[in-house]
Amino acid sequence: MEKAVADIHKGSSGTVAKKFGFTVKSGRAIDIDAADMSVADEVMARVPSWSLCIGCGGCTATCTAGAFADYNFRRLHLMVRRGEVTGLRGRLSACMLCGKCVLQCPRGVNTRGVIAALMELLPRD
């Protein structure tokens, strides 16, 4: 249970928490009102098939990098869609661009296209 909570923090506002040396409470709830959707909007414009994601986790299950590193591609791109982009760029560097996720996706999301766009658009940590 504790580990799961820690993971969640790392996944979203982990960097913020580390920088300030305490667990920020803003890290708990996703606040759509305050979210910055600029990265999400640009990725969506470049890769429209991203809109079709149903969160099935097929990409994460098949992911070469996810098998070895603490890297969950489904959750990573979901967090971008919720406007939470801090701390994700470093995580994305685990991706080997093998393209297995594209072959897996039941909704035909061009996941490699999403990765390419994110590599360019996500803020550097």
Place this chain on the structure above:
Amino acid sequence: MAAKRVIVIGGGVAGMQAAVALKKQGVTPMLIERDITLGGKLCRWDRLFPSGTRAGEVVSPLVEAISETGIRTVLCGEVSEIVGDDSRVEVMLTDGSSYEAEAAIIATGFDLFDASLKEEYGYGIYPNVVTSVDLEEMFRSGAVVRADGSEPRSVAILHCVGSRDRQAGCGHCSRVCCITGVKQAIELKQLYPGCNVYNFYMDMRMFGSGYEELYKEAQERYRVNFIRGRISECSGTMDSRVLVKAEDTLAGRPLRLTVDMTVLLVGKQAPASNAKFASELGICVSSDGFFKGADCFDGATLTSRRNIFVAGTATGPKNVGESMNEAVAAAIKAAEYVKGLA
């Protein structure tokens, strides 16, 4: 040989379709409807999923067929009691009148869940919390606006209100509300392309032909946001907006969002009269209160009484097409039965 008569109770699409089909089989139907008009719930819907057809385009041909073929119809007639034995059925109305026939088809439909019972969603308290039924009425009137008359720029649509919820006393899935939520999200985007629409769901149940396609269209063409998680509460803000709280279960995090309007997708419930009619007749209802067919494969429209048949949403949540098809099935079985009588 005297004409064989079958009374159809309920003049929604199922009851009307059953009456028309009986007539085609050479049986004399009689249709009894509680309301002042025929059509049932469809009188309240605007455009139908999955095709966008106007509800009136489905109802009108049935109403015409009923009047053209001279099917005897009683309007404003609420059936309060059904009695009889294995060879005769007597139907009593609240006004004291009664009618007799060789058989009856019960097509009394469904009731809508009363959203104010889920107090945490604030229906009836916050003016910008509405139901899917209210939204249909807005689409029909052409004015989809907030309580103060302004255009909504963000809308949250909540699935499973009064369905799949033991707290609300309704364990069953109402089946058509997911697709209604997708349809209404698309219609909102067609009307207000700049409006942000968020559907909060537990499962997306796209069972019908063309439904999954509509869901994909909502995502890809209209950019409707689908968030897996149930809204736990709605609260009004100082500026008459609605703050919704849910868990984004795919992110594993709580989520909050303020919207201009919240739409509650209300479920289908079995009318209280089902249990009453069932006990009068000695037929069965399921645990969800809808009439139970004699057999779930071949006898969906049959009951333990050989002269009582059931059709449409009276037997459980269904879409229009399923309700109408079940009505034809019931009519065939009822016609077979009365024709077989000496």
